[in-house]
Each structure stands twice: as structure tokens, then as C-alpha cells.
Amino acid sequence: MLVPVQERLRLDIEKWITQYGNDRSSLIPMLQEVQKKYSRISEYAMQVIADQLSIHPVEVHGVVSFYSYLKEAHKGRFEVRLCRTIACDMAGRDRIAQQLRNELGINFGETTPDGRFSLEWANCLGMCDQGPALLVNEQVFTRVTPESIHDILARFRREMDINVFQQAEEH
């Protein structure tokens, strides 16, 4: 049976509430679950979570807008985060950045039109001894070279093709 996305989201949130509890301190873990599964936190999701935790939705929005890992806008299935902080900067960050722009055809802060990749800056990934470093979702890549960018992205492109039917839908 076809379940509308909003309905599915609501059911998911209700499931996570039973897991984390309805205390305010569950808010960030809840938002992280939504972000992970739906690639964004929509106004609807914020409203449902607010209702469940008995707080005003603006409280939820305040939190979403504060943390760089929580996003209201649509993000790509794979979020590429290039470390821009000092050690990676010194290790050749600018050339990696340029090659990422070339390979993805987008700038930092943007998402590819097919919804596969978003490109973001990150502040210190803690890989300072092995820079330049980047994250693709939770996976870390170190000592990245302009040449290796293509292969790193190709891996995730392939994964995307296999899982094409599991894409996060509009909601």
C-alpha cells in the first residue's frame, strides 16, 4: 500500500519518540534521525516533533538553524564536506576545492540538480595530520589529491545507481 511521505514521516517520528522519550533533551537525536533518513528537516517535520515534545515549533527551528549538520533546505543524498581549516588549508585545500567544483559542476553551498551531491565547507575535521581531508556523509577521506577526487565521487555515484529506488522523496 502506498503511504504518503508526510504520513511516513509522522510514523517515523512517533517511533523515534518512543525510542528517545518525549523530554526536550531528545530533540537533537530526533532531528538527526530525520536529517539522516530524509536528507532535510522540513517545516512539517519540525511541527510534528514540536507537538510530540510539547514545545513551540519555533524552538525546534531555532535549534535546526543553529547546527551546521541540521538543514531545512534539501540536501544531496551524499554531502561532501571539505575541511577548510588551517592544516588542510596549508596542505592544498584550494586545489581540492577547485577540483570538487569541476567534478560536481556546483559551488560550495549548492546541490547538484539530480539531488545526488551537496558540496559544503567543514570547519576542522580533526584530520590535521593527514590533510587535505573531506567527509562524504560519515565516511572520511584523507590525503586527498586533485586526481583522487574523481574516484572518490565515482564510488558514491555507483552506490546511488544501485539504490536509486530508495531515494528520499519530497515532503
Next chain:
Amino acid sequence: MNTMKTNTNHLSFSDIDKDAGLKKAFSMGRADIISELNHSGLRGRGGAGFPTSVKWNLAAAAKSDQKFVVCNADEGEPGTFKDRLILAEFPDLVIAGMTIAGYAIGASKGIIYLRGEYSYLRQSLEEVLARRRAQGLLGKGLLGKENYAFDIEMRMGAGAYICGEETALIESLEGHRGESRNRPPFPVDTGFRGHPTIVNNVETLAWAACILAKGADWFKAMGTDKSAGSKLFSVSGDCERPGVYEFPMGVTIDRLLEAVGGTHAKAVQVGGASGHCIPAAEFKRTLAFEDVPTGGSVIVFGPQRDMLAIAKNFLEFFTEESCGQCTPCREGNEKLLEGVRLLEAGKCSMTYLKDLCALGETMQLASKCGLGQSSPNAFLSIVNHFKSEILGRKAAAPAGR
């Protein structure tokens, strides 16, 4: 491509039986654990250097039906990655340290606040927690103490540097924006959900477990009078062997640079973006709370580095990571960054540079929390030591942002 091998020297943590300290602690009285720690002289390894035993003692003395132990694994300081290595290779020591802390202050719950950027460490940590529960080292009645229970939960950060500050971390745990609190009250009285809470750095907890295992005298024999013990340093930048190195506190910068192959450096940044820039002329200085204090980050700058570009990188970091709560930090960092852009364009007078430095000093005094108070440090120390390098430039620096 995805090599995670970290260079290290010999680390004391690898010599320690990981649960010896825990077992010893559970055979001792609570007050005796804290007094052993007090005797060791252990001070917080995250950077602030607050005496660990004092923190534990205050939380132990506080009256409450619930207390919490928080492991601060929100290692966001640029140039710091020692906790990444500790969490990956010595997780049992950290968890043993938390369990000892929990027992010593009478807490029943611990929380590991792991930064979102380290999500790939989460699963292995969860596995260690599960194994320790199965071994009877966590949970109800652990180590034969039938009336005592202590368990640990993982919480993930969401990409905010400020959450490494302990009150901002607690705000985040409670489901709020990571905005630091006014103090007092301190977390040892009024912490997570209003209960007494100790927040300790990953490395501090691991050392606490080692001290209980090997005794306070073993720890005290290393380091200096005011900075007891040994410390892990995260070394990055222009050197041959960047990595995680253990040295006794009080090691000179010279000695550390020799070990990592960075003796040609013209300066080092000690303490990350919030730390100080030390020029080569001062490499005889020591890394210790009484001289150059640090959470362990040492970034090496080779002779070819443009110090202004470094100041710019740090200020870009702070304009991004300031939580925006207080004016000196939110606006001050923007003004300093503007000043760096003027310097880059060769359009900054000495008078204006002095105004910028005065602004930096105001930020140190007037900001609400450690982030703002320390954010101008790098700028001020670079200006102080490298004036002739940064003034009177011909044109804008080439590096595009």
C-alpha cells in the same frame, strides 16, 4: 586513499592494563579516589587546565538524587586530533575513567558527547560499551557493587565548535542551541537538566584511569611542579612526521619540533585557533600550564608560510563558529577579519592596527565564554611578532576564498 594511520611515539596508554584502575578504584572509598587524583596533580587535558580532583570533589559534595558524568569528545579545536586517536585505540581507558568518575561522585549515568565529524567512530564505541556491559563492567551491580549502577549513552554533536565549551555542550544535550551559559552556577552544581554534572575531556578521563592503575606518584614523577604528568600533543603542519606524540609536560618547543622533524619552522601555533603563535626566537619556551598552556595542538609553520594568511584562516573560523550570543565575539571577529583584509590589500595604517589590537584586548575581557575570550589570541600574537611581515603589502594576496 583512506589511510588512517597516525604517527605516534611510545604512548603510556599502551602500557596500562585497561581495567586495573577501575578495579582498584572500586576497592577504594570514594573520598580516597578523589584524594589519589588530587595527589597526582592531574589538570584538565582539554586546554583549560582546571584541577580534575577539584571538579570531582565539588560534584561529589553536591546533594542530588541524580548526577552525570559527561565525556567531552567534541574535539573541534583546529589542529587537535589526539582524542580521535584515544577513542579509536584506547576506548576502554576512557570508559573506565568515566566509570571511576561516576563511582567517585555518585553518578549513575554517563554521556559521551561525540562530535558529528567523528561519526565513523560511533559504531566501535557502541560495541565497546556493549562488550563492557556483558563483562559486568557497566550496568547494574558492576564489579560486584550490588547497590550501584552506572551506564553510558552516546550522543552525537551536530557540527558546532562552541559545543566543546562545557556549558554550551550541556545546552546542546538538553536540546537547545549551543549557547554558553553564565557562570556561576557551574555544571558541578547545576549541570545537565539541573543536576550536578562533571564534564571532562577524553584524555583527562583516560589519564584518571591510568593514575588509579599506576598510582599518583607514577604520574607526578613526570612533568613539572605546576603541570604534573604527561600529555598527548597533536602535531600538524609543516613537519616531516605529523601525528600524536606524548611528552611530559614542560617539554620545550624545540624538543618537540626535533621529534617531528620540524626544526626549520619559523613559528608554531600552540593551542589551536584559540591559542598563541610562538615565533622561532621563543622555541626554548615550555609547553606547560605555567608557560605556554595548551590542549595539545601544535601547528608548525615553515619558513615560506604567510603569517597573515594564517591569521585570516583563524578569523574566518571564528566568524563562522561564534554562536552570536554576545557582541564582543560576534562583531569583534568580523572587525578583525576586515582588518586582515585591509592588511592584505596593504591599506592598514599602524594607528588602525593598534585600534584593532585594542579591540582584540576588549574581546578577551568582555566576551561571555572561552570561545570569544580566546578568539583574538592568534591575531594578536601574529601581529605582535610579525608586524614587518604583515604591514605595507603591495597588493591583495592571491589566495582566493
